[in-house]
Amino acid sequence: MPSVNLHRVSRHFAEVKAVDNIDLAVEHGEFVTLLGPSGCGKTTTLRMVAGLERNDTGSIVIGDRLVSDAAAGLFVPPDQRNLGMVFQSYAIWPHMTVFDNVAYPLSVRRVPKGEIAERVTKALTLVEMERYADRPAPALSGGQQQRVAIARALIFEPEVLLLDEPLSNLDARLRAQMGEEFRALQRRLKITTIYVTHDQEEAMALSDRVVVMQRGLVLQSGAPEAVYRRPASAEVAAFFGTPNLIEATVRGSRPNGEGHVLSIEAALGTGECRAAGTFRAGDKVLVMVRPEDVALGQADTKAGDGQFAWPGRVIDGVFRGPRRTLTVETARERFRVECPASRAMPVGESVTLLIDADNAWALPVSPPS
Numbered sequence: 001m002p003s004v005n006l007h008r009v010s011r012h013f014a015e016v017k018a019v020d021n022i023d024l025a026v027e028h029g030e031f032v033t034l035l036g037p038s039g040c041g042k043t044t045t046l047r048m049v050a051g052l053e054r055n056d057t058g059s060i061v062i063g064d065r066l067v068s069d070a071a072a073g074l075f076v077p078p079d080q081r082n083l084g085m086v087f088q089s090y091a092i093w094p095h096m097t098v099f100d101n102v103a104y105p106l107s108v109r110r111v112p113k114g115e116i117a118e119r120v121t122k123a124l125t126l127v128e129m130e131r132y133a134d135r136p137a138p139a140l141s142g143g144q145q146q147r148v149a150i151a152r153a154l155i156f157e158p159e160v161l162l163l164d165e166p167l168s169n170l171d172a173r174l175r176a177q178m179g180e181e182f183r184a185l186q187r188r189l190k191i192t193t194i195y196v197t198h199d200q201e202e203a204m205a206l207s208d209r210v211v212v213m214q215r216g217l218v219l220q221s222g223a224p225e226a227v228y229r230r231p232a233s234a235e236v237a238a239f240f241g242t243p244n245l246i247e248a249t250v251r252g253s254r255p256n257g258e259g260h261v262l263s264i265e266a267a268l269g270t271g272e273c274r275a276a277g278t279f280r281a282g283d284k285v286l287v288m289v290r291p292e293d294v295a296l297g298q299a300d301t302k303a304g305d306g307q308f309a310w311p312g313r314v315i316d317g318v319f320r321g322p323r324r325t326l327t328v329e330t331a332r333e334r335f336r337v338e339c340p341a342s343r344a345m346p347v348g349e350s351v352t353l354l355i356d357a358d359n360a361w362a363l364p365v366s367p368p369s
Ligand SMILES: Nc1ncnc2c1ncn2[C@@H]1O[C@H](COP(=O)(O)OP(=O)(O)O)[C@@H](O)[C@H]1O
Pocket: 013, 016, 017, 018, 019, 036, 037, 038, 039, 040, 041, 042, 043, 044, 045
């Protein structure tokens, strides 16, 4: 399976920089997800890879083949790029059976009947829909229709699969189930996949790598755990859930593994956190702490080595089934804390917020925009 490489690719629509000079490298057999809010340029990026949209600048290489180069005026049309595509609307034809829907791209190319039957059966088997071949397409559930769309995308045995929010029309349960099926199928076929979603949990659950986009730019690209736990900026951090961000000043820094350990001073006290780069004493940082990484001790618990231990009071608790979300007020800021739902935590209780250095991550203070 080939890799996909975008080099300095842009696409503007009048004043709108839909995609703004991005680089993107997808490895052989990798499952990469473009993640970002509506309008950040995900679909436009995917459509440029597909050849449904021309890039204004830069070049796109699939495998060892240059398929688009704006400067050289080179452009390979979509049907010669050997890609499979599935979009948000399944676009299956209601007046046809499942078999005919999947066979369609082959029949319009006048492939012999015997070969069509063989290939359609193979594609339907891949998505476990071979039993439904004779059903009229509208008699299927949303999830089944989406599987038919995937079978059709696989009919030419594409080297790259492009998926644009393929689960967003399904209900939450089916979305989770189909997501797992995608992942299993992609693993089995080892097909290079670019997946688009605005759903962070879906992105993290499915992908080898997540590319976080905003305003036509790539903000960060990395393994799901890296972008979640070690974001490059407050903007990326805030894209995943509701992190606590604490203003602090750096007092010292020492190298540790691939990064650094900072000793910092915040309004509520001192402690240690981790950082990707170097900071100097006196630098301002924002320290990110995920709500599920705040431990709650009894009032007057003392800090362990490098730990933050800040006194607070529970002012709100929301039961969410698997967990409980608490709001804890301190002398300076409010913290969001997630704890197991089984843990009773009455409103009004005095607690100590305990944060380990491993769970505190320094971010640069972003310049005013
Ligand atoms: N054909 C088009 N004509 C004009 N503007 C467009 C067109 N396609 C996309 N855009 C604009 O480009 C930006 C990025 O759109 P899109 O790639 O669809 O974002 P996403 O898929 O992340 O929601 C948006 O501001 C959108 O309105």
